[in-house]
Amino acid sequence: MSSQKNITRETIIRKGAELIHLHGFHSTGLQDILTSAGIPKGSFYFYFKNKEDFGLAVIDYITVFVKSGFEKFLNDENIDPIARLEKLISFFEAVYKKNNYRLGCPLGNLSLELADDSEKFREKLNFSIESIVGVIEKFLRNAKQAGSIDQDIDTHEASNFIFHGFEGAVLHMKVMKNGEPLKLFRNYLFNYLQISSADKSRNKGA
Amino acid sequence: MSSQKNITRETIIRKGAELIHLHGFHSTGLQDILTSAGIPKGSFYFYFKNKEDFGLAVIDYITVFVKSGFEKFLNDENIDPIARLEKLISFFEAVYKKNNYRLGCPLGNLSLELADDSEKFREKLNFSIESIVGVIEKFLRNAKQAGSIDQDIDTHEASNFIFHGFEGAVLHMKVMKNGEPLKLFRNYLFNYLQISSADKSRNKGA
Numbered sequence: 001m002s003s004q005k006n007i008t009r010e011t012i013i014r015k016g017a018e019l020i021h022l023h024g025f026h027s028t029g030l031q032d033i034l035t036s037a038g039i040p041k042g043s044f045y046f047y048f049k050n051k052e053d054f055g056l057a058v059i060d061y062i063t064v065f066v067k068s069g070f071e072k073f074l075n076d077e078n079i080d081p082i083a084r085l086e087k088l089i090s091f092f093e094a095v096y097k098k099n100n101y102r103l104g105c106p107l108g109n110l111s112l113e114l115a116d117d118s119e120k121f122r123e124k125l126n127f128s129i130e131s132i133v134g135v136i137e138k139f140l141r142n143a144k145q146a147g148s149i150d151q152d153i154d155t156h157e158a159s160n161f162i163f164h165g166f167e168g169a170v171l172h173m174k175v176m177k178n179g180e181p182l183k184l185f186r187n188y189l190f191n192y193l194q195i196s197s198a199d200k201s202r203n204k205g206a
Numbered sequence: 207m208s209s210q211k212n213i214t215r216e217t218i219i220r221k222g223a224e225l226i227h228l229h230g231f232h233s234t235g236l237q238d239i240l241t242s243a244g245i246p247k248g249s250f251y252f253y254f255k256n257k258e259d260f261g262l263a264v265i266d267y268i269t270v271f272v273k274s275g276f277e278k279f280l281n282d283e284n285i286d287p288i289a290r291l292e293k294l295i296s297f298f299e300a301v302y303k304k305n306n307y308r309l310g311c312p313l314g315n316l317s318l319e320l321a322d323d324s325e326k327f328r329e330k331l332n333f334s335i336e337s338i339v340g341v342i343e344k345f346l347r348n349a350k351q352a353g354s355i356d357q358d359i360d361t362h363e364a365s366n367f368i369f370h371g372f373e374g375a376v377l378h379m380k381v382m383k384n385g386e387p388l389k390l391f392r393n394y395l396f397n398y399l400q401i402s403s404a405d406k407s408r409n410k411g412a
Contacts, residue, residue, distance in 0.1 A: 161371065
């Protein structure tokens, strides 16, 4: 594949991911994606075998984006593990607030829309979620080792708990159109990990 | 509205809800719904102003269905609160297993698909979720009063926690196509409520 073809393909994926985040996969037309990417109409099949092939590339693109975001915050060794988790949640709260609590999590949206559509979609989404839950689990193992969370925490269970609670809270947020579900998520998460954010802030100030 | 018209309308809603659960709202055609309901083609607008009006009626129908299911289990005063919660989760595990872990939660699916579509959809979905979270919260207040859960549990926070964790676990299940996420949900839920299912079973046997 020529370099120019690669760049054009990546532009279509990036612009397509934006439109899919707005409208969903099935409601996003191929021509709308090409128009948004500034690519001549009708050239979609020059870059992708079919719409599923394109959808799989979009899921890969989103996965790298989301996973690197999680890693950026959770692997930041300059601050203690709990502060990293707080910064990650604050980051999501700010992003969702900026979007007026619309759109939600691109992977969550595509999971519910596409998991039953084809085995290829399901496998790709499963790999995507597993890799993100894996980043959380690795973080929790380190946090446990550092004594930052309850030593009885099962890191496999807790990493799934965080992923499920977050996806559920974002779903609820999309319907409520305010930050309350994410605030509740923050509260019960730190309660679950047996570290109270509020207590911690007070200790910092003491 | 005549009684026959009411019955026909309800048939369309019921059959429509089934198709939407399978394919999503936007991917379900009006004619497919009428065909499935055995109603003459083209008569959709005799029963509904537009597709949104129909969608709102479907959300109402699903809400009554889901809410009454939650109430049936959680208000069963013949057994103790924790056993009710366990029976509710076991019920969902059995239903999802029977469906080969496809479809997922109809309200979760429609929340992610429609919350940004129109203010009417958003309000209806918000009311729906609030009423189900309300059933859980009422149950938790009673469970707390009965001494069945940790007395420090914030029932508002915990009812949201249960809803979020459940929706996230069902999303994960739909992608994994096995019961593992619901099993994890069960574990961290009872851990959060500070009641170990396993310990409880052992105590029963003792």
